[in-house]
Amino acid sequence: MSETRTLIEPRILSGFRDFLPREMLQRQKLMEIARRVYQSFGFAPIDTPTLEYLEILSGKGSEETDRQMYHFVDNGGRHVGMRFDLTVPLARFAAQHMHQLGTPFKRYHIAPVWRGEKPQDGRYREFVQCDFDTIGTRSLMADLEMILVIDQLLQAIGFQRFQLRINHRLLLNGLLAAKGLEAHSVGVLRGLDKLSKLGATVVRAELIDKVGLPVAVTDEILALAQASQTGLTSGDSAPLLELAQQAVGDHPLGCQGVAELRELLQSAYAAGVPRDRLVVDISIARGLDYYTGTIVETSLLDLPEIGSVCSGGRYDNLAGLYTKQDLPGVGASLGLDRLLAAMDKLGMIPDVSSPSQVLLAFFEPELQLNYLRLASQLRAAGINVEFYPEPAKLKKQLKYADLRHIPAVILIGSQEWEQQQATIKWLYRDQQVNVPLSETGSEICEYFVQELR
Amino acid sequence: MSETRTLIEPRILSGFRDFLPREMLQRQKLMEIARRVYQSFGFAPIDTPTLEYLEILSGKGSEETDRQMYHFVDNGGRHVGMRFDLTVPLARFAAQHMHQLGTPFKRYHIAPVWRGEKPQDGRYREFVQCDFDTIGTRSLMADLEMILVIDQLLQAIGFQRFQLRINHRLLLNGLLAAKGLEAHSVGVLRGLDKLSKLGATVVRAELIDKVGLPVAVTDEILALAQASQTGLTSGDSAPLLELAQQAVGDHPLGCQGVAELRELLQSAYAAGVPRDRLVVDISIARGLDYYTGTIVETSLLDLPEIGSVCSGGRYDNLAGLYTKQDLPGVGASLGLDRLLAAMDKLGMIPDVSSPSQVLLAFFEPELQLNYLRLASQLRAAGINVEFYPEPAKLKKQLKYADLRHIPAVILIGSQEWEQQQATIKWLYRDQQVNVPLSETGSEICEYFVQELR
Numbered sequence: 001m002s003e004t005r006t007l008i009e010p011r012i013l014s015g016f017r018d019f020l021p022r023e024m025l026q027r028q029k030l031m032e033i034a035r036r037v038y039q040s041f042g043f044a045p046i047d048t049p050t051l052e053y054l055e056i057l058s059g060k061g062s063e064e065t066d067r068q069m070y071h072f073v074d075n076g077g078r079h080v081g082m083r084f085d086l087t088v089p090l091a092r093f094a095a096q097h098m099h100q101l102g103t104p105f106k107r108y109h110i111a112p113v114w115r116g117e118k119p120q121d122g123r124y125r126e127f128v129q130c131d132f133d134t135i136g137t138r139s140l141m142a143d144l145e146m147i148l149v150i151d152q153l154l155q156a157i158g159f160q161r162f163q164l165r166i167n168h169r170l171l172l173n174g175l176l177a178a179k180g181l182e183a184h185s186v187g188v189l190r191g192l193d194k195l196s197k198l199g200a201t202v203v204r205a206e207l208i209d210k211v212g213l214p215v216a217v218t219d220e221i222l223a224l225a226q227a228s229q230t231g232l233t234s235g236d237s238a239p240l241l242e243l244a245q246q247a248v249g250d251h252p253l254g255c256q257g258v259a260e261l262r263e264l265l266q267s268a269y270a271a272g273v274p275r276d277r278l279v280v281d282i283s284i285a286r287g288l289d290y291y292t293g294t295i296v297e298t299s300l301l302d303l304p305e306i307g308s309v310c311s312g313g314r315y316d317n318l319a320g321l322y323t324k325q326d327l328p329g330v331g332a333s334l335g336l337d338r339l340l341a342a343m344d345k346l347g348m349i350p351d352v353s354s355p356s357q358v359l360l361a362f363f364e365p366e367l368q369l370n371y372l373r374l375a376s377q378l379r380a381a382g383i384n385v386e387f388y389p390e391p392a393k394l395k396k397q398l399k400y401a402d403l404r405h406i407p408a409v410i411l412i413g414s415q416e417w418e419q420q421q422a423t424i425k426w427l428y429r430d431q432q433v434n435v436p437l438s439e440t441g442s443e444i445c446e447y448f449v450q451e452l453r
Numbered sequence: 454m455s456e457t458r459t460l461i462e463p464r465i466l467s468g469f470r471d472f473l474p475r476e477m478l479q480r481q482k483l484m485e486i487a488r489r490v491y492q493s494f495g496f497a498p499i500d501t502p503t504l505e506y507l508e509i510l511s512g513k514g515s516e517e518t519d520r521q522m523y524h525f526v527d528n529g530g531r532h533v534g535m536r537f538d539l540t541v542p543l544a545r546f547a548a549q550h551m552h553q554l555g556t557p558f559k560r561y562h563i564a565p566v567w568r569g570e571k572p573q574d575g576r577y578r579e580f581v582q583c584d585f586d587t588i589g590t591r592s593l594m595a596d597l598e599m600i601l602v603i604d605q606l607l608q609a610i611g612f613q614r615f616q617l618r619i620n621h622r623l624l625l626n627g628l629l630a631a632k633g634l635e636a637h638s639v640g641v642l643r644g645l646d647k648l649s650k651l652g653a654t655v656v657r658a659e660l661i662d663k664v665g666l667p668v669a670v671t672d673e674i675l676a677l678a679q680a681s682q683t684g685l686t687s688g689d690s691a692p693l694l695e696l697a698q699q700a701v702g703d704h705p706l707g708c709q710g711v712a713e714l715r716e717l718l719q720s721a722y723a724a725g726v727p728r729d730r731l732v733v734d735i736s737i738a739r740g741l742d743y744y745t746g747t748i749v750e751t752s753l754l755d756l757p758e759i760g761s762v763c764s765g766g767r768y769d770n771l772a773g774l775y776t777k778q779d780l781p782g783v784g785a786s787l788g789l790d791r792l793l794a795a796m797d798k799l800g801m802i803p804d805v806s807s808p809s810q811v812l813l814a815f816f817e818p819e820l821q822l823n824y825l826r827l828a829s830q831l832r833a834a835g836i837n838v839e840f841y842p843e844p845a846k847l848k849k850q851l852k853y854a855d856l857r858h859i860p861a862v863i864l865i866g867s868q869e870w871e872q873q874q875a876t877i878k879w880l881y882r883d884q885q886v887n888v889p890l891s892e893t894g895s896e897i898c899e900y901f902v903q904e905l906r
Contacts, residue, residue: 008509010548010775012502013533018546020554021497028488028498035481039808040832042839044474044857045481049465049579050503050535050565051523056461070504072525075569080466082503093471095463101473102856104842112503116528126502139843141821152832270822271829322463355492368594369723376724379493379605386495389557390592403555404497 015117015125021404022353026340027128030157031110034130034334037153038108041145043132046107048089054079060088060321068115082114086131086333087318094135095322103136103327122341133331135318140260142330143294143314144267150298150310150332151273157339158348161301162309164273165232165281168261169292169313172221172282174254175247179217187211188221189285195225196283220247228282235276237265244282264294292316296332303342309335354404356386357452361397363413370417374410377441383448402427408451410444412437468570468578474857475806479793480581483610484563487583487787490606491561494598496585499560501542507532513541513774521568535567539584539786540771547588548775556589556780575759575794586784588771593713595783596747596767597720603751603763603785604726610792611801614754615762617726618685618734621714622745622766625674625735627707628700632670640664641674642738648678649736673700681735688729690718697735717747745769749785753795762792807857809839810905814850816866823870827863830894836901855880861904863897865890 012018019027035045054071061084071081083089086109098105110130117123132149134142147164154162172189176182191207200222207218224247227240241262248254261280268278284295286308293314300309312332319327343349360375362368371387378385386406388397394411401409411423420437422444436443465471472480488498507524514537524534536542539562551558563583570576585602587595600617607615625642629635644660653675660671677700680693694715701707714733721731737748739761746767753762765785772780796802813828815821824840831838839859841850847864854862864876873890875897889896 007776008774010509010545010772011506012545012549013504013506013527013531014529016502016504018502018550019498019500020550021499021560024498024500027500040837042807042809042812042837042859044807045472045477046474047472047477047480049469049471050567051466051469051579053464053466056463068528070525070527072523074466074523075521076467078466092463092465096465097471097473102853104853106839107474114503126504134842137842141815141840141842144825145840145842148829267822267825271825319463321461323460354495354497356495359495362594369720372597372720372724376601384493384495386559387594387598389587389590389594389598400555400557406495 013125015119015123017124017126020353022349022351023340025352025355026343026349027336030336030340031128031130033156034110034153034336035108037149037156038132040152041106041149043106043108043134043149046093046109047111048083048086048093048109050082050112051080052083052089052092054081056092056322057081057083057088060091061085065115068117070114070116084115085113086111086129090131090133090135091319092322094327095319095325098136098319098323098325098327104142105135106133107135108132122338124337128336130334130336131331132333133318133329135327135329138328140263140294141267143260144264144271146294146312146330146332147264147268147278147296148271148273150296150334151268151277153310153334154298157343159300162277163232163235163299163301164278165284165297165299166261166264166278167280167282167284167295168257169295170253170257171244171248171261172257174251174257175221175224175244176217177253178249178251179214181213181217184211184213188213192221192225192283193285200226224282228280231279232281235279237261237278237280240280240282241265260294286311286313290315294330300342300346302346306338306342306345309339309342311335350405352405354386354406356384356404356406357408358383358385358448359397359401359406359409360385360387361394361409361411362388362391363394363411364417365391367412367414367417371412374412374437374441374444378445378448381445381449383445383452398425398427408448466578468572468576470577470579473806475802475804476793478805478808479796479802480789483789483793484581484583486609487563487606487789488561490602490609491585493605494559494602496559496561496587496602499546499562500564501536501539501546501562503535503565504533505536505542505545507534509545509775510534510536510541513544514538518568521570523567523569536564537568538566539564539582543584543586543588544772545775547780548772548778551589551772551776551778551780557595558588559586560588561585575791577790581789583787583789584784585786586771586782588780588782591781593716593747594720596713597717597724599747599765599783599785600717600721600731600749601724601726603749603765603787604721604730606763606787607751610796612753615730616685616752616754617731618737618750618752619714619717619731620733620735620737620748621710622748623706623710624697624701624714625710627704627710628674628677628697629670630706631702631704632667634666634670637664637666641666645674645678645736646738653679677735681733684732685734688732690714690731690733693733693735694718713747739764739766743768747783753799755799756795759791759795759798762788762795764788803858805858807839807859809837809857809859810861811836811838811901812850812854812859812862813838813840814847814862814864815841815844816847816864817870818844820865820867820870824865827865827890827894827897830898831901834898834902836898836905851878851880861901 065084191203207213231237231240291313295313297308298310314330318329375387409425421434425432435447518537644656660666680696684690684693744766748766750761751763767783771782828840862878874887888900
């Protein structure tokens with residue numbers, strides 16, 4: 001091998017990311033919380049292959065996902081693709097295994113997906129999705145549970161100020177159907193979606209001129225949108241639902257939409273969701289081709305501009321392309337990257353890049369076995385302790401701890417050893433204390449168990 | 454859409470796997486334990502992209518890994534590959550970020566890798582690696598820590614009967630160098646590797662006839678191998694190390710090898726590793742081109758035939774292809790799939806396919822809000838509770854719990870509600886008890902906190 005060998009430039013692909021310890025500790029913490037909350041409701045984890053037969057994936061999302069999909073021919077001549085979401089794999093998985101799993105089937109899936117999007121602010125080509133779904137039941141209790149999971153999840157992460165906005169596909173569809181205008185529903189939803197950006201006057205003109213909605217119906221819908229907006233602010237959706245009930249009259253679909261929204265609110269309150277945290281927002285229109293009932297979005301009140309951090313809804317038939325078994329479902333997805341970006345902006349991410357709670361400094365080679373014993377004792381007491389791997393100057397070891405934000409350093413030199421006293425230096429407390437050293441290490445273990453509790 | 458549309462067959466690629474809840478719960482548990490143990494020693498998590506520039510990956514493993522790599526040209530015309538291990542990405546990562554991270558750098562990385570191997574028993578094309586490494590120090594304390602981590606990890610997983618076998622590349626190399634035979638070291642190691650399969654007579658002939666080793670040296674090495682074998686059984690490596698010291702004479706490399714093995718044993722004992730759990734095995738020869746010092750393998754004494762479940766060693770220069778910075782390191786990798794297969798064989802995996810600890814049965818629609826409140830109360834007490842999503846017959850709900858191995862079912866019908874007594878049915882205890890129901894749910898929460906502790 002030549003000494004003058006050219007080095008390969010260490011670089012990563014555009015749209016992909018290295019996660020350094022500080023970011024990764026946060027990502028892991030978030031995924032752990034998601035797992036814990038999902039599991040507390042009985043959702044079970046699954047995983048599926050990164051690569052699927054191309055015929056499983058292609059044509060299953062939108063034209064856009066088809067275009068963005070990473071796909072290739074493998075060494076065995078098979079056309080394969082990297083999954084672009086967790087929903088299509090779930091459909092394939094459900095069709096294949098449902099006979100064994102039984103219904104209702106509650107699963108969660110936390111895994112990366114790949115889309116060759118144009119990289120831009122907050123958009124990556126590899127990102128983690130955290131989905132949970134209940135398959136095989138039409139019961140509204142599964143819709144409710146989706147709401148409860150989101151509520152618990154955001155609280156567990158540390159958010160207090162957030163709002164779940166729910167809608168029901170049948171509400172507007174029912175209203176339009178009652179007037180023989182069901183063909184216009186997509187246009188109406190698209191218009192309502194622009195309301196907050198463009199204002200009522202522009203949207204009114206669009207609904208009347210472009211969508212071709214009668215003026216009276218347009219105004220009725222805009223009044224509902226207005227009431228919806230008022231409800232978001234007041235945290236009370238009752239007036240909107242009364243108005244909606246009048247608007248849908250006795251049309252069965254519309255009535256079902258209103259009734260289910262009512263029941264969701266009432267049940268969620270009973271299960272402990274604060275009233276102003278769950279509101280009806282008739283402008284939510286995500287996944288037009290996919291969702292058929294309840295729809296939910298979640299906004300952070302301190303950072304509404306980042307959009308929904310957890311979204312989902314009810315769909316009629318998960319796996320119709322792969323099986324004749326009818327599999328209705330309901331579920332949502334936590335936007336991990338968006339949430340982490342929000343937490344960063346809100347100062348919720350500590351500047352810690354090590355899991356170590358304590359650094360045990362290494363000064364005297366002849367004390368090496370004693371250091372090792374103490375480190376083992378501390379670990380047995382449940383404390384994350386790092387032993388500096390070689391004898392080095394105090395300054396260097398303190399710098400090591402500070403760079404990683406390790407809060408405490410144990411200092412035992414020959415003098416401390418003779419006096420059987422360890423010195424504990426707290427880096428961010430400007431505090432230094434002495435703790436007795438003993439054969440069992442019990443005093444120092446107890447000290448840290450107390451201090452780090 | 455036509456009603457007679459052909460269904461797409463739901464299937465997965467050969468060598469890839471779906472993980473159903475039972476398997477996934479176990480995998481997650483194992484990964485959680487690995488994270489916890491790695492972190493208790495101060496190893497910090499990182500992650501790297503699934504896809505890398507092909508030039509980063511190709512030619513970095515063996516010819517085999519090159520051949521097995523999944524690679525393609527992406528939509529932007531870039532040649533990209535899917536990582537086939539976590540070591541090459543670590544090297545690239547270290548070269549790119551080490552100035553920011555500082556040394557020593559202790560990282561762990563738990564992530565899938567892909568190799569287009571011929572699928573066979575226990576070999577998959579997508580599998581998870583769990584690596585941990587300390588970069589940037591030559592201190593033997595980092596080698597020792599690798600041993601301590603493996604020891605703690607296997608204990609935490611639930612193994613008692615396992616053995617860590619260590620070797621040192623300089624031991625045999627030093628012995629051969631002392632006799633001017635260093636050129637034969639690869640042949641000697643390959644021969645020793647076959648000892649347990651082929652026996653001493655065959656290997657002796659190979660070393661003499663094929664490798665071209667003098668008879669006297671061959672017999673000296675076979676005597677060491679014999680002592681090594683005896684040490685594995687007795688759990689005492691002292692006799693082997695004495696013999697090895699005589700064999701290497703005063704050759705500095707050989708002496709260093711013996712001295713470091715001695716120090717590793719002594720330090721590990723001081724840190725609490727039982728003597729017979731850590732032994733020297735001079736036949737271990739993994740990663741001939743890569744490892745330069747300590748080498749470790751781990752065998753399960755109840756299932757030795759599955760091979761090493763956690764292996765690693767010390768290497769000289771991690772990232773020489775990407776940076777001029779000298780980055781020695783030491784680390785190991787937990788064989789997650791192999792370990793899970795072993796646990797399955799040893800009956801260590803419970804037949805549970807749900808995280809739920811309790812199923813709350815649904816009988817009376819009019820009690821729905823009360824069920825919801827109770828479920829929330831139980832979750833707030835830290836209990837994983839699943840609420841059956843719709844009213845159904847007792848038999849059906851019990852079958853649901855049994856299929857998933859949920860241990861307890863709470864039964865509250867109208868009669869129980871009137872008497873304010875819940876019936877708890879324990880599926881695998883043949884036991885049924887009554888617990889008072891109250892507004893706060895405190896009695897039933899306390900009951901389960903006690904029972905499930």
